[in-house]
Amino acid sequence: MNIRFRCPRCDTVASLSRLDANVIACPACDWNRPLPASFQHAQRPSECLCCGCPDLWRQKDFPQRVGIALVACGAILSSIAVMYYRPNLALAILMAFALGDMLLYALMPDVLVCYRCGARFRDQTPQQDYPAFSLDTAERYRQEHARLTDARAGDQPASSPAGPLVASGSSAGLPPDEGPSRSQALSSR
Numbered sequence: 001m002n003i004r005f006r007c008p009r010c011d012t013v014a015s016l017s018r019l020d021a022n023v024i025a026c027p028a029c030d031w032n033r034p035l036p037a038s039f040q041h042a043q044r045p046s047e048c049l050c051c052g053c054p055d056l057w058r059q060k061d062f063p064q065r066v067g068i069a070l071v072a073c074g075a076i077l078s079s080i081a082v083m084y085y086r087p088n089l090a091l092a093i094l095m096a097f098a099l100g101d102m103l104l105y106a107l108m109p110d111v112l113v114c115y116r117c118g119a120r121f122r123d124q125t126p127q128q129d130y131p132a133f134s135l136d137t138a139e140r141y142r143q144e145h146a147r148l149t150d151a152r153a154g155d156q157p158a159s160s161p162a163g164p165l166v167a168s169g170s171s172a173g174l175p176p177d178e179g180p181s182r183s184q185a186l187s188s189r
C-alpha cells in the first residue's frame with residue numbers, strides 16, 4: 001500500500017510505500033501513530049491510519065490535469081477538422097477521445113481519501129465496498145476544521161493575530177491539487 005499524508009506535527013507531505021513495525025511514521029520528524037488492530041488483521045484501512053477518522057471515500061486515481069488535457073486535445077483537433085469542412089472526421093475525433101476517456105476511467109484503480117486530513121491510500125485490492133464522495137460528510141469535516149481553526153486562533157496571544165487564521169479552508173490535508181477537490185469528487189463513483 002502507498003500512503004501519502006501530511007504530517008500533523010511538522011507539516012511535511014510524506015509518501016510511504018510500505019509500513020514497518022505496525023506504525024505509521026513521519027520520515028522527517030519523530031511523529032508516529034500505531035496502526036489500528038483492524039488494519040493489522042485485514043491489511044485494508046477501515047479508518048484513516050493517520051488521524052483515526054472513520055470516514056474514507058473512494059476516488060478514481062486519475063490525475064485531473066490529464067483528463068482536462070485530453071478533453072482540450074479532442075476539442076482542438078475536432079475544431080480543426082470542422083475548419084477544413086470535415087464534420088464526419090470532427091465527430092470521429094470527439095468520439096475517439098470520449099472512448100479513450102471512458103477506457104482510462106474504467107481501468108484506473110481507486111484511491112481512498114480521508115475526509116478529515118486528506119491522506120490518500122493506494123492499494124491493489126478492489127475498493128468497491130468503500131463509499132463514494134458525500135458532500136454532506138465533507139461539509140461536516142469542513143465545519144469541524146473551521147471550528148478547530150477558530151479555537152486555536154482564540155488561544156493565540158494577541159501579539160500574533162496573523163497565525164492560524166490563514167489556515168486553508170477546505171480539507172485540512174494535502175495541497176489543493178492533491179486534496180479532495182469538488183470536481184474530482186463529483187466525477188468519482
Ligand SMILES: [Zn+2]
Pocket residue numbers: 007008009010011012026027028029030031
Ligand atoms: Zn513530521
Ligand SMILES: [Zn+2]
Pocket residue numbers: 048049050051052053114115116117118119
Ligand atoms: Zn485522516
